[in-house]
Structures are given as C-alpha cells and as structure tokens.
Amino acid sequence: MDLGLLDQARAQGGVLTTGQAGWHGVTPRGLTRLVNAGELVRVRKGAFVLAGAWTAAKPVERLALRTRAVMAGRAGAVAAGECAVALHGLPLWGVPLERVLLHGDVTRTRSRSGLTVIPQLSTVGAVSSETGVLAVTSAYAVVQLCTAHGHRAALIALDAALHSRRVVLSEVVRAAACLSLSGSDLWEVEQMVRLADPSCESVGESRTRLLLHDLGYAARSQVALSDAHGFVARVDFLVEDRVVVEFDGLMKYDGFEGRAALAAEKRREDRLRSMGFVVVRLVWSDLEHPERVAALMNRAVAQIRRTGAERSAS
Template sequence: MVVLDVALILLASAQCGVFSSTQAHQFGLSNQDLHRLARKGHLVRLCHGGYALPQALECATADLRYLLTVRAAVLARPVRSWASHHAGLAVHGLPLHGVDTTSVDVCGRVTRRARSTGLEVHPLPEDEPCQVVGGIRVVSAALAVVQVAARSVAGGLVAVDAALHGGLVSDAELTAAADRAGLGPRQRARVAAVFGMADRSCESPGESLTRMLLSGLGLAFRTQVNLADSMGLIGRVDFLVGERVVVEFDGLVKYSGADGREALAAEKQREDRLRAAGYEVVRLTWADLKDPERVARMIRQAAARSAAH
C-alpha cells in the first residue's frame, strides 16, 4: 500500500500544506502513486504537478484555495518562475476582481509565452525586481497590478486602488512597471485609463467599482468627504454627488454578529443626522453595481428629493 512519507508530510506542512510532484519523487513516490493517493482522498491535486494535504484545504476560503494553488504551481515549475498577473495579486494580498481563478500565471526565463491547462507562462520583463513573499516567488506588486490592469479595467482599478491605499506601491513604481511590462498599444491604453481613475483614498473593492460606475454615468462627485452639521462632524462619506446626495457602498458583511448590530445602530444614527442636515443618502450593494440604470435612477430621485426640501 502506498503511503505518504512522514518527511514529505513535514515538508508540505512547512510549505503551507502543498508540495510538487518533483519533491514527492525525492521521497520515492511516482506519478502513479500520487494519482492513486489523490483518488483515495489522501491528497488533493491543485494543478499539474502540484498537490495539497487535505487538511490544508479544510475550511479554506476560495481566495485561500487559489493562493495555495498558486504556491503549488510555482513549486511545480521545472525552471525558476515567479507568480504574476492575478496570481501575483493573490500572493501580495491584493483583492481579486473579475479574474479567472482556475488559471495561474507565472513569469520565467522564457523567450515567448506558453500555455497549458491551468497555467500560462510569460517572459519575465528585464530589470523586474522579483521578490519572495510568504515563501512564494512573485513579481513586484507594481508589475502584477499593471499586468491585471492590461487585461481588465475593473480588475485593475480594484487592484491599483488597494495597492496605493495600502502603501504597497507608489505612483513612480507603477509607471516604471508599465514601462517595462512589454505592453501592446491596447494594453497601454487600458492601463493608462486605470491609472487615470485610481484613488489612493479608496478603502474597498466595492468603493472602487462604485466610483467607476459613477464616472461612467457622467456624474460629478467627490470621494471620502467629511460632512458636518450644527453639532459638529457627522462623518466621512464614500461619495458626495453634487452637493446634497451621499452615495455609500454597503457590503453588508460588517453588520453581522453583535459588533455588527452596534455598527448598524451607529450607521443609522449617522444617516439620520445626514438627512436632518439636508442630505439624501443612497446605499448601494453588490447587486446594484450590476444595474447602472437602477443606480442612475436612485441618484436622480435622491437629487429631486433634496431639491424639494
């Protein structure tokens, strides 16, 4: 009967529960042995040549499972490679929006791009200051952000806002990364659009996407605005459209549990003060962001109510 060597289990545990088939071969396991162990549930195959101990995936969120897949994919590469694109974002702890988490991108010392099931290999840009983060080889946060922005404006905006807000990158680093990324004209245009919309004061992916939506609707607005009444500061709002319409993105997660109930009560008191001061409040959820016409209608109606006061 094929069993996992204790030393291999210890090695995998030191690597957050994952290992490569090459590492397993060093402990006497063949590819057939690994397939057999995976079929019996003693291992989980994450990608070509990458495996995880089942306990590493217990209660794992989708984001954590993807990060483990990235880790396994980098380990499984026969030549030195670095996680890149949205795989790089995951390693740097940046949010993933609208990306394909069934695939992993890496950069390596190759002359041209190559693709196989679940893996895409790209040439590593010259002068790229690669790093090791959490034990995983990865391109710089700036390059990963640029690579994602070159593919998706929405995904890129979420990533660049978070990277700037968290201090992971500077404007100069983003510009330098865009210059060395080897982008085509359309990709450069997409990245420039993302950079033009970036806002380091943005505090969540939902706010980034709300800002993009408001811009797309052609509305004049300000972000992260402090509002006050006769008693003093009411608080900072996500967006102020015109002069009297407050738009807030509400992810709802913060209102769960006992602490959430307190937060909800405080939020209601804050909103009551805003309304008493003559502001109208529009709250948006993830579902609203998928319906721009509905959002536009909500804001028009709020503006009309404000004007009628």
C-alpha cells in the first residue's frame, strides 16, 4: 500500500475513502486489488478500513470504524445514536451494528445502503469532537439510543457511562428535555433514567440487574458484607437482605492461577453461606433464559424464608 495513504488512514483511526486514495494516486481498481489482497476491508461504497484494525476489532469497535470510514467522506457529518455510543467507547447490547447513523445537511431523514442521515441538532453543546470526529455527546447519544431501541438497550450504555463518570444523570435528563420528547419516546427515557445504576461494572451486571427487576426483585448493587471478623466480600447484588446474586462473566478457571481463583471463590462463598446468605451464581447463558433465573431465585428466597421461620419457631 502507498505509504502516504497508509499514514493518512492511520491518522484517521484506520479508515480512508476512495477520494482520499485518489489524492495519493490509488485508483478504484487499485483499491479493489488492496481489498482482494487482504490489506483493506470495504465497509461501504467508497469507505474502507485497514484490514488489521478491522480484524482486531470487536463488533462495537467495528461499528465505530465503519462510522469513521463513512464520515471521512462526508464533511460536516455528526455521528448519532448507537454510532456515537460506539465512538465514545460505551457498550452496546441488543442493537443492530450494521447501520451508520449520522446527522447531516438534510431537512428530513434519508436512508440508503446501511446509512441513515437525519437533520442536524440545533441544541448548543449537543456535539463534541472528543472522539476525534464530530459526534453527539454521551448524554445525547444514550437518549437517542433509547428512543430508537428502547430503555433496555440504552440502559447498558448509560450504566457504563455513569460508572466511568463520563456523564451524570442530570446531563441525560437535560438532553432529553432539549430534544422535546413526548409519548412513548419520553416514557422509554423516563424508564431508562429510573433504572440507571452507576454501581454496575459490566454489561453482564447491568443485564442481571434488569432481569432481576423484571422478575420482581429489588436488588442492591455492589454491597459490602462483613462479619464479626471484618470485611468478607463485596457482592454484585443483594436481594431481600440474604440472597447474594453474583454474575460470573469469565468462567476461566484453567491452569494454576485459574484453580487458585476457583479455590478463593469457594472460600468466599463458604464464608458467605456461614453468615446465613444463599448464593446464586449466574453466567451469560442464564441471562438468555429468564425462567431458569426465576427458578433459582425462587428457590433461594424460599430457603431464606424457611430458615427464618425455623429460627423464629425455635
């Protein structure tokens, strides 16, 4: 690949356009050869990503790369919604990752070949360049995500933004007010704000908390538990004061370090049980089966209540 073109692509976060290639003397046919040789990936007509960057990227990171590539050929465009969320480095869950959504110089929404362009925002402070390209702020991005895909999907990004202190909840509320939402859009945002929890440290924890809420359980996040000898553990969730719910997203216990971690986790759980807690451990697959989680929780709560009744009787 032409070194000048390679340097330009790297300076733009690993992306380039057909027009930029032409400035370096690389024709459309030359770009096709680079794609066939595995040096470039075509992510949309006229938009390319360096193959190394694309291969190394996770799905949400690929959306960010695709967005950068498309924006490189559209002066004045502003990333919006899930694309802005991806550019801000926030997680996405339950959202299609193929479409590029931009604010542009249009009077009505236009969609074509995986690109949707919506009218520009007139709100002062709604757009920033902190991602290296123009994008709506994290607060506006999660509100747009919420109105497009619902509060469940948006809550994942909002929890992460709050936990990393990229936004505060009042900024999200202000963004929603500036967008003059009404009807179902307003209801979705109100639900997102009500359920947000900056204590959640991962996508799995946010999804676990949301599932527990759907099952009718009020869960407190990141609760520190101690006994007469001092601190025992900080647990992901505490339900009804005696049911500990832990989300295990790794499940990697191979090798010496893995076995040591497993042994330490067992000692931790044994100590919690000796204090009268029931421990429910969930993994990714459990989150796809609410009925399974409901059964585990029902048994745990029943056990706690039965033990409490027996103590009262004695």
